[in-house]
Amino acid sequence: MVTVRFAPSPTGYLHIGGLRTALYNYLFARHNKGKFLLRIEDTDRTRYVEGAIEKLIEVLKWCNLEYDNIPIIQSQRLDIYKKYVDELLQKDFAYRCFCTSERLEEMRKNQIAKKQPPKYDRCCKDITKEESEKMAKEKTFTVRMKMPSEEIIFNDVIRGDVKFHGSLIDDQIILKTDGYPTYHLANVVDDHLMDVTHVIRGEEWLSSTPKHIILYKYFGWTPPVFAHLPLLLNSDKSKLSKRQGDVAVEDYRDKGYLQEALLNYIALLGWSTEDSQQIFTKENLIEKFSLERCGKSGAIFDIQKLIWMNGEYIRKLSIDELTNRAIPFIQKAGFDTSNFDFLKKCILLEQDKIKVLSDVPHLIDFFLKDDIIYDEKAMQKVIKKEGTSTTLSTSIADILKDIINVYSQIQNFSAQEIESETRKYTESKSLKTSQIFHPVRVAVSGRTEGPSLFHMLELLGKEKVLLRITKIIDTL
């Protein structure tokens, strides 16, 4: 059975690149009716972050990437790793290293200064077993794996055959002085113990794969199939990182990107179908995903396309669903959200315009509050007509006064009714519709852009409309 895993380290947030890795693993598992497991790689105590695991799990849940196991936590399995390290020591595939980190650092500095590749000098490699046992009792030590001087070739599903030479690779530390294993050891041991069949991970791991291959060999285990995904990039083509924009999945969530849109967009960063389909349901992705159709080159994370796609998904949401999802954002902006039906009507009028959910409060705020803000430019351009004759300005006031009269007469203040009465008035005065529509719009909403005018007036209600127009006339 196909078994894959997502193995993040809990650094405090889920990186968007990590999410892509998780997604591809998930899709691959579901497509093959296999298992998708979660493993937390927290073997670095110096990077321990309070609450990071919980946060990670919460974000994964928000993304709807459900895993099939109780998450494996590496820091709780120290005895297991120790057992395997001992096995390697016993078989002479590894050795204790008593060098201090100061010495190693010094050595590395010198090597770099001499333009040599930084590499351990194997100072402790030839200490006899007896000596090593003895020293282990009084000194702290790490354990290093022995890299054989041989050609290491492995097949990567995405990249084909990749070749390294063992002689160029360091004797990697597999067990630290604090008793914790390093990534390489823990990763290989756990993947084996969890029966992982396919390792799908980022390209940054490609060059340490030979170490893993050798570990599998030393243990006598069959290595999994490897697939190294191209990296996600900043706009300057460097590895996607903080500093150049948001990289945490929760940032996107908090800005109002839909989980469906984020995943859909991210799925397309490094994978595509032959017909270049853009919009996929999750089921669709599961059905069509394959590692063979993954690309090899890094992909720039382009927010523009994500924004477009998010809008696409928002437009497809039912109005109830959209309202529910927008409510937290409206609340955050300080508005009362108890009147669901009213909010629904407001949002419906703006649905086509919403790119991210955090747009919603601003788009509908003039429905929700009485002291609306009048956009200065809009006022100048539409109401005050700066630079043109005062007679025109007067006529706008007159028009608005007439409109008040017209609207006061309307019994059934519906969009249809308002429109027909407005048009009737326009004709009777031989005015252009724009001479009426624009000033009314600005008067009631404070801005030039907005929803369909008459639907907006209906929703606002006769009382507010008359009040707001009156208020504007007073300023003229």
Add this chain to the structure above:
RNA sequence: GCCCCCAUGGACUAGCGGUUAGGUCACCACCCUUUCAAGGUGGUAGCGCCAGUUCAACUCUGGCUGGGGGCACCA
């Protein structure tokens, strides 16, 4: 410095020897329209370079250039 990976318009990509090099985002124009959007139609823009193989290279091979990743008691 060493090792590895990669290379189609501004971005994501399709292509797997013969195509008017296709799609999506962005951009521009037009249409629709009371505004802004949305939607529709059309458009600008691309195979990094040099050899080789071949009747024929975006496609295969080699080199170059460019970009990226890795080289921790981090993952």
